[in-house]
Amino acid sequence: MSLFSKLFGGSGGGAAKPAEAVEYQGCKIFPEPIAEGGQHRIAARIEKEIDGETKSHYLIRADTLMDAEAAVEASVSKAKVLIDQQGDRIFD
Numbered sequence: 001m002s003l004f005s006k007l008f009g010g011s012g013g014g015a016a017k018p019a020e021a022v023e024y025q026g027c028k029i030f031p032e033p034i035a036e037g038g039q040h041r042i043a044a045r046i047e048k049e050i051d052g053e054t055k056s057h058y059l060i061r062a063d064t065l066m067d068a069e070a071a072v073e074a075s076v077s078k079a080k081v082l083i084d085q086q087g088d089r090i091f092d
Helices: 004-005 066-089
Strands: 014-015 022-023 027-030 034-036 039-050 053-065
Touching: 022 053, 022 066, 027 034, 027 066
Parallel strands: none
Antiparallel strands: 014 034, 022 027, 027 039, 034 039, 039 053
């Protein structure tokens, strides 16, 4: 099975329990850790409305954590760092 199949809903992986969106610097961060072999891969969807259009960026990291709640917190934290570093360029 390909890596993308595992990351985006193929058998053997899938999203962990959905968490609430977090507002940060005009963006909405949707933490979406990916359950994988008893661990949770750090992942999040970042959205922002730009010129009347909702833009999205998907953050997927190699990092995995055992605890689902810790993965949610880490996903939000990594997304905030990306927003701080890249700003609106992440939506290009």
